[in-house]
Amino acid sequence: MDIHxxxxxxxxxxxxxxxxxxxxxxxxxxxxxxxxxxFDDFRSSLNIRELPVSTAGKY
Structure with missing residues (x-):
């Protein structure tokens, strides 16, 4: 938005x-x-979920 x-x-x-x-x-x-x-509070309010982390070597 223009400041003027x-x-x-x-x-x-x-x-x-x-x-x-x-x-x-x-x-x-x-x-x-x-x-x-x-950060977690804002992410939650935007309905963005954390991806599950996999350590099984899947790509």
Whole structure:
């Protein structure tokens, strides 16, 4: 989103920018290294499951 567009909307009082704590920033799973607990929580909320690990040599 264009920063100038946002600034204009804020100046006109049409938009309010609020702080969103890290624990609610689901997009962070795609852009940052996260602590395991937070990563697992975000992955779960996106309905992405961990693949089963096989050590039997199957490819």
């Amino acid at each position: 567009f946002v600034r204009e909307k804020i100046a006109k009082g049409q938009v309010r920018v609020l702080h969103v704590p890290s624990r609610f920033q689901i997009a962070d799973i795609f852009t940052k290294g996260l602590p395991k607990v937070l």
